[in-house]
Amino acid sequence: MVLCDIGNTHFHFWDNGQITHILPKHLNKHLFDQEIYYISVNKQNEKMLNKTFKTTYDLESIINLPTKYVGLGVDRKAACLCITNGVIVDAGSAITIDVVANSKHQGGYILPGLSEFIQAYGRISPALKTNINFGLEPIELPLNTKNAITYGVLKSIILTIQNTIGSQRAYFTGGDGKYLAKFFTQAIYDETLVFRGMRISIERALERRRNQK
């Protein structure tokens, strides 16, 4: 069984514990010859997956998370299914922050992902076009443009997430999850989170089917 989490930038595949991140332009039918069980937050990429592979199944209808949130992304739902209490931070194209208490989703919010965040500056002025200084610890007040922008990006992300986490456990996932997790003492990095949520949902669906028989 192959699992696929279709994001806005990448296809994330889970094949027997092995995770790969594929850009749409690199997707081809020779990558996998098994059935693919997927969830998707991007219609266009979803179409591409379905066109490329013969046997695919959309798991969306079996990803059930108790929540009052209207329009919660299926990947966020899947990740939240893995924990009973705590905060999920999924740092991909966007950074989503979701709070779970007693297995119920309490709400959540969205920050731009690191890449889009930094690109917003370059769109304001060519003078603000730069990359993140990954060596910077955002502690001292910056004294040049590159650090002033890196500080702005990192400090705002870190303080906002920290404000939500408080003394709770926080589970980080996504492409920038590992990098961001290092700024939080309570952080646990787990790149399998969304896939585990998908597997939990499949097992629960099978369980329900067994009970119906």
Add this chain to the structure above:
Amino acid sequence: MVLCDIGNTHFHFWDNGQITHILPKHLNKHLFDQEIYYISVNKQNEKMLNKTFKTTYDLESIINLPTKYVGLGVDRKAACLCITNGVIVDAGSAITIDVVANSKHQGGYILPGLSEFIQAYGRISPALKTNINFGLEPIELPLNTKNAITYGVLKSIILTIQNTIGSQRAYFTGGDGKYLAKFFTQAIYDETLVFRGMRISIERALERRRNQK
């Protein structure tokens, strides 16, 4: 005397206490018939001003602020000249935050302006294309996409600026300065800040000239 603060999006004019914000496409020679003293952070807009009006003077060389910051925008310098101690928040196309202690600039950083910040989401996915919910107080965890994005934008800006301000006085200026100031108890909103810094610089330059004679 007319003062002009040339930004990335607008020309900000000060004419005898009257402030107007003009988009580049609305700039024309009939707006003012006096000499224009300007500062600029945008080369293209600066060229346009110089082409449109006959008599213009660039004040950059007389805007002197003690700082170790390399590449500090001349508008940020001008605003900082107005205070002895405290924090300047200029919320325009970008939001700049600068700290002054004993009339010396201590450093600062940059956040995307509200408009560019919210547009970053729409670039990640059409599903995240929205406007700020200006009625939202970012306190409770959001339960829909529009609020999840508004919360992300506002909470990250507010917490980061609050972290810098601490118990200091904060002076807000710029197009979104008035809106943002209401989230801070120590905030003073002053739309004339940059212009006052320009006038202080002119007076100091005249003073120096008088002393040389």
